[in-house]
Amino acid sequence: MKYVILRDDDTNALTPIDYLDRLYRPFLERGLPVNLATIPNVNTEATHCDGGLELFLMAKTGTTPKTLPIGCNEKLVDYLRSNPCYNIVQHGCRHEFVQGGPEFAHTNRCDIERRLKEGTEFLLDAGFRKPTAFVAPYDQLSRISFQEVSKRFRVLSTGWFELNRLPHSWWPQYVMKKLSRKPHWQVGNTTLLTHPGCHLSYHRRYDTMFDDIKKSLDSRRLTVLVTHWWEYFRDNQADEKFISILHETADYLSKRKDLRVISFDDLTRHNIELN
Numbered sequence: 619m620k621y622v623i624l625r626d627d628d629t630n631a632l633t634p635i636d637y638l639d640r641l642y643r644p645f646l647e648r649g650l651p652v653n654l655a656t657i658p659n660v661n662t663e664a665t666h667c668d669g670g671l672e673l674f675l676m677a678k679t680g681t682t683p684k685t686l687p688i689g690c691n692e693k694l695v696d697y698l699r700s701n702p703c704y705n706i707v708q709h710g711c712r713h714e715f716v717q718g719g720p721e722f723a724h725t726n727r728c729d730i731e732r733r734l735k736e737g738t739e740f741l742l743d744a745g746f747r748k749p750t751a752f753v754a755p756y757d758q759l760s761r762i763s764f765q766e767v768s769k770r771f772r773v774l775s776t777g778w779f780e781l782n783r784l785p786h787s788w789w790p791q792y793v794m795k796k797l798s799r800k801p802h803w804q805v806g807n808t809t810l811l812t813h814p815g816c817h818l819s820y821h822r823r824y825d826t827m828f829d830d831i832k833k834s835l836d837s838r839r840l841t842v843l844v845t846h847w848w849e850y851f852r853d854n855q856a857d858e859k860f861i862s863i864l865h866e867t868a869d870y871l872s873k874r875k876d877l878r879v880i881s882f883d884d885l886t887r888h889n890i891e892l893n
C-alpha cells in the first residue's frame with residue numbers, strides 16, 4: 619500500500635472559509651483527510667523575504683490587530699471542527715521573522731520553547747485537539763528547534779534535512795537514512811518526514827503538474843504533498859486552472875486502489891510503513 623498526506627500551509631484567523639471550502643470540498647466529500655498547517659496566533663504584519671505582506675493575510679483590513687489568535691475567528695473554527703476530514707497541525711506560532719530569519723531558524727532556546735508552547739495553547743484555546751504534528755514556517759528549523767520540536771511532537775514535516783543543522787545525537791540515524799536513501803526516518807518517538815517540493819504551486823508549470831505528482835507518488839511509499847490555499851486566490855481572484863488540477867488530484871487519489879490518503883495523526887495511531 620502507498621500513502622499520501624496532503625498538507626496545506628498557512629491557515630490563520632484571516633483565512634476566508636469559502637476559499638478553503640472551494641479547494642477542499644472534493645476531498646471532504648470523498649472522505650480524504652486534509653492536513654491544515656495552521657498558524658496559531660498570526661502576526662498580521664508578517665512579511666515574506668521580499669518585504670511584501672504575506673499573501674495569507676490578504677483579508678487584512680485597516681483595523682486588524684497586530685496578532686490574531688485562530689480562536690478569534692469563531693466561524694472558521696466552527697467550520698474546521700465540523701468537518702472531521704480536516705486535521706489541524708501546528709504551523710509555528712506567529713509566522714514572523716525573528717532575529718532576521720524565519721521564526722524557528724534561530725538558536726534562542728527560551729524563545730523557541732515559548733513559541734512552541736504558546737502556539738499549542740492557542741490551538742487548544744480555539745477548541746482543537748492537541749496537535750501531534752509540527753510544520754515550521756518556510757520549513758526552516760535550527761538545531762535547537764529540532765530538539766525542542768521532537769520533545770513535544772510525534773511528527774515533524776519539513777522539506778529536507780541537512781546534517782549540520784541536526785542535533786549531534788541524531789547524526790548516526792541520519793547517516794543510516796542517507797545511506798539507505800530513505801526519504802523518511804525516525805528519532806526516538808518522532809517521525810521525520812521530507813517532501814518532494816511543492817508540486818501544487820503556481821510557480822510550477824500547470825501542464826506538467828499532475829504528471830509530476832503521479833511520478834512522486836510512484837517513486838516512494840509515503841508522499842507528503844504540500845500546497846498553500848492562498849496561491850489559488852492571488853489578488854482575490856480564483857485561479858480556475860490551478861484549482862482544477864487540485865480537484866483532478868482529489869479524484870485521482872480517491873480512485874487508486876493501491877493508495878490511501880491519510881492524516882499526520884494516522885501515522886501516530888496506526889502502524890504505517892514509512893519507506
Ligand SMILES: [Zn+2]
Pocket residue numbers: 627628709713754755756
Ligand atoms: Zn507558512
